[in-house]
Amino acid sequence: MKFNTTHTLKEIATIINSEFVGDENFLISGMNEIHVVESGDIVFVDHPKYYDKALNSAATTILINKKVDCPEGKALLISDDPFRDFNTLTKHFKPFQFAAVAISASATIGAGTIIQPNCFIGNQVEIGKNCLIHPNVTIYDHTIIGDNVIIHAGTILGADAFYYKKRPDGFDQLISGGRVVIKDNVGIGALCTIDKGVTGDTTIGEGTKIDNQVHVGHDTVIGKKCLIASQTGIAGCVIIEDEVTIWGQVGTASGITIGKKAVIMGQTGVTKSVEGGKSYFGTPIEESREKLKQLANIKKIPEILNQIKEL
Numbered sequence: 001m002k003f004n005t006t007h008t009l010k011e012i013a014t015i016i017n018s019e020f021v022g023d024e025n026f027l028i029s030g031m032n033e034i035h036v037v038e039s040g041d042i043v044f045v046d047h048p049k050y051y052d053k054a055l056n057s058a059a060t061t062i063l064i065n066k067k068v069d070c071p072e073g074k075a076l077l078i079s080d081d082p083f084r085d086f087n088t089l090t091k092h093f094k095p096f097q098f099a100a101v102a103i104s105a106s107a108t109i110g111a112g113t114i115i116q117p118n119c120f121i122g123n124q125v126e127i128g129k130n131c132l133i134h135p136n137v138t139i140y141d142h143t144i145i146g147d148n149v150i151i152h153a154g155t156i157l158g159a160d161a162f163y164y165k166k167r168p169d170g171f172d173q174l175i176s177g178g179r180v181v182i183k184d185n186v187g188i189g190a191l192c193t194i195d196k197g198v199t200g201d202t203t204i205g206e207g208t209k210i211d212n213q214v215h216v217g218h219d220t221v222i223g224k225k226c227l228i229a230s231q232t233g234i235a236g237c238v239i240i241e242d243e244v245t246i247w248g249q250v251g252t253a254s255g256i257t258i259g260k261k262a263v264i265m266g267q268t269g270v271t272k273s274v275e276g277g278k279s280y281f282g283t284p285i286e287e288s289r290e291k292l293k294q295l296a297n298i299k300k301i302p303e304i305l306n307q308i309k310e311l
Contacts, residue, residue: 001177001199002030003093009061009075012042015092016085021067022075028061031089035237035255036200036219042089044082083165087175090199094177097123097141110147122158128184140196146184152212154191157182161198161218161236174198176218183207189214189230205242217254229266241276263288 010024029040034050037043037059044063045054054062055071063077063085070076079085103109103121110129115121120138127133128147137151140158151157157180164171178197182188182204189212196202197219204210205224214228217236222228224242232246235254240246244258247266258264259276269283281288 001032001090001094003028006040009077012061012089013077016063016077016079016088018063018085019067019078020076021070021078022061026061026075028075030199031086031093032059032199033219034059036197042077042086044086046082083172083174090175090177094142099123099141104141116153134190140180143180143182143196145182146186146206148185149182149187151188152190152192155188156193158196159193161195163198163218163236178202178219180204183224186210192216195236211248223260244276 006027006029008024009020009022009026009028012028013020028042031042032038034043034054034057037057039058039060041059042061042063043054043057043059045051046065051068060073061075061077063079063082065079065082067078099122102119104123104125106123107121107125109127112130113127115133116135118136119133122139122141124141125139125143127145128149130147131145131149133151134153136154138156143158160176161174163174165174176196176198178199179201180194180196181201183206185207186204187209189210191212192210192214194202194216195218200219202216202219203221205222205226207225208222210228211230213230215233217234217238219236220234220238222240223244226240226244228246229248231248232250235252237255238252239257241258241260243261246264249267250264250270252270256270257273258270259274261277262274263279264270265279265281265288268281268285271284274280274285279288280286282291
């Protein structure tokens with residue numbers, strides 16, 4: 001998430017009432033999660049296991065719960081609760097905006113686009129040309145939709161990320177300040193849910209077609225010309241490269257990559273990253289030919305046992 005203007009380290013520290021290490025005029029241009037940070041961004045870290053990863057990331061300001069040696073060219077924000085203060089910054093720079101009407105006056109809708117009854121179009125939404133938005137579609141604030149996109153009834157774009165920190169009294173949600181970005185010529189079926197990024201974008205690439213009742217988690221990036229069948233659940237921070245085919249009732253772990261032109265057969269559990277250009281099946285996932293051989297051999301076990309008894 002990029003700020004509208006750059007801010008100094010001192011200004012950010014004032015917002016969250018924290019100490020800081022570095023030049024008070026050190027410039028900060030945004031905030032992001034560790035996997036999408038860029039120079040100028042703030043990243044937060046609250047566990048020693050991940051200190052080195054955060055300190056050596058592309059982020060130039062680290063919101064951290066312990067005073068440590070600051071890498072050259074970077075700054076620190078010292079907080080007793082970085083998770084809480086990251087939320088404070090998200091609420092400050094991207095506050096919730098009440099929507100007084102079903103289609104926000106700040107939304108932009110391209111020529112030739114049809115929006116059927118009972119849709120909600122949030123603040124600062126951008127919809128391109130010649131789209132068809134069927135009834136009861138909900139499009140949350142800041143969503144970007146390209147040209148020639150079809151979205152079927154009941155689909156929701158831009159709900160919060162499923163991202164929580166366990167506290168003694170329950171679960172604390174990491175507030176989502178990102179977006180959903182839908183590229184040109186995408187088709188999305190009925191009753192799909194695509195969550196916005198925590199600070200970045202959840203992206204559906206050009207020409208991809210998504211069946212009914214598919215879930216896409218936060219910050220996932222789906223490439224061009226993919227096919228995703230119904231009842232598939234894609235976790236957060238997944239990368240699906242171009243021309244991947246995913247059949248029905250597939251589930252994925254978070255943070256994995258599915259390579260270009262891979263085929264994931266139905267009811268597969270994608271527990272790890274897989275190469276492109278191959279077909280996969282099963283849980284845990286394996287190349288489909290190998291998995292099917294294993295299943296065929298399992299069927300032979302009773303016959304083998306009978307042969308052993310006869311010896």
